Amino acid sequence: MSQATQLGRRAVRIGTLSIGDGTPVAVIGGDDARWVSLRGHHGRSSADEVIGKARAGWPGPLLVEPFSAADLGAVAGHADGVVIGAAWMQDFRLVQAVARVGLPVVVQRGQAATLEEWLAIADYCAAEGNDQVVLCESGSRTHLGGTTLDLALMRAAAERSGRPVLADLGDDPALAPAAVAAGADGLLLSCGATSEVAEAAHEAASVVGALVRPEAPGSVSAARAAIDRVDAALATLLERRIALAGTVQRLKPVGGFRGRDMDRERRLVAAMARRAPSLGEARLAPVMNAVIEAGLRVAEEDSRR
Numbered sequence: 399m400s401q402a403t404q405l406g407r408r409a410v411r412i413g414t415l416s417i418g419d420g421t422p423v424a425v426i427g428g429d430d431a432r433w434v435s436l437r438g439h440h441g442r443s444s445a446d447e448v449i450g451k452a453r454a455g456w457p458g459p460l461l462v463e464p465f466s467a468a469d470l471g472a473v474a475g476h477a478d479g480v481v482i483g484a485a486w487m488q489d490f491r492l493v494q495a496v497a498r499v500g501l502p503v504v505v506q507r508g509q510a511a512t513l514e515e516w517l518a519i520a521d522y523c524a525a526e527g528n529d530q531v532v533l534c535e536s537g538s539r540t541h542l543g544g545t546t547l548d549l550a551l552m553r554a555a556a557e558r559s560g561r562p563v564l565a566d567l568g569d570d571p572a573l574a575p576a577a578v579a580a581g582a583d584g585l586l587l588s589c590g591a592t593s594e595v596a597e598a599a600h601e602a603a604s605v606v607g608a609l610v611r612p613e614a615p616g617s618v619s620a621a622r623a624a625i626d627r628v629d630a631a632l633a634t635l636l637e638r639r640i641a642l643a644g645t646v647q648r649l650k651p652v653g654g655f656r657g658r659d660m661d662r663e664r665r666l667v668a669a670m671a672r673r674a675p676s677l678g679e680a681r682l683a684p685v686m687n688a689v690i691e692a693g694l695r696v697a698e699e700d701s702r703r
């Protein structure tokens with residue numbers, strides 16, 4: 399997605415969390431926001447009790463998936479957003495009632511819903527005067543059993559609607575990097591996701607996000623947070639580079655500082671300068687010299703072990 403397309407999109411605020419519009423990839427069910435579902439116990443759990451408990455344990459942005467319109471009073475009082483669950487997507491009366499609460503709405507795609515049907519629900523909310531809509535791809539039933547996420551559909555929904563999109567990963571973070579690369583503005587984890595799952599989603603949001611999506615921070619703290627994500631990606635790549643350079647030292651007839659190949663170093667700096675034109679070869683050369691020498695030192699230390 400081009401930066402212009404992304405910045406032209408309608409960001410949605412859920413409590414203190416902003417989704418879309420040049421903001422970092424949010425992890426909902428992780429560090430950025432939490433959600434609870436009132437579908438447990440077939441809707442027999444008390445909305446006030448479940449939401450009250452969630453609120454007591456989490457001061458940040460909180461979303462609630464209602465079981466029915468009867469829950470919306472409790473939701474309105476304590477939540478920052480409402481999730482229309484995939485199984486409820488075409489319950490038009492519920493959708494209408496949810497939109498009228500006035501909180502931001504996350505619309506999960508029904509398991510068999512087409513793009514048109516999904517986008518129509520967002521328009522339905524807008525027709526009720528609530529344009530704060532986020533679309534969440536929650537997967538289709540397929541021959542694989544369970545549900546299979548359709549990241550192309552998620553991307554098409556973002557492009558067609560201009561609305562922020564989420565990928566519903568449940569308890570499996572394996573597709574988190576792919577979802578971020580496909581343009582997800584946020585990752586939705588299951589309500590009870592473990593801290594390991596949340597950490598893996600957060601890592602993908604930071605590292606892959608830094609590589610593939612432009613951000614438009616508007617404050618010093620937001621710009622510093624964006625720099626921290628770029629540094630996370632840089633550190634990941636540096637660690638990988640050190641390992642690969644070490645492999646070359648072991649395989650070359652003469653490795654380490656004695657086998658240094660300045661011609662190869664000049665060529666790689668020139669190639670990098672094409673991707674880093676603001677630095678250019680002259681400024682990049684000392685940076686890469688430091689990186690290469692650090693790698694050679696690590697390789698020499700390793701060879702002595």
Ligand SMILES: C=C(O[C@@H]1C=C(C(=O)O)C=C[C@H]1O)C(=O)O
Pocket residue numbers: 642643646647650657658659660662663666689690693
């Ligand atoms: C890895 C090599 O050994 C040295 C380290 C380099 C690097 O870290 O990129 C490049 C050239 C050599 O001076 C190599 O010869 O390719």
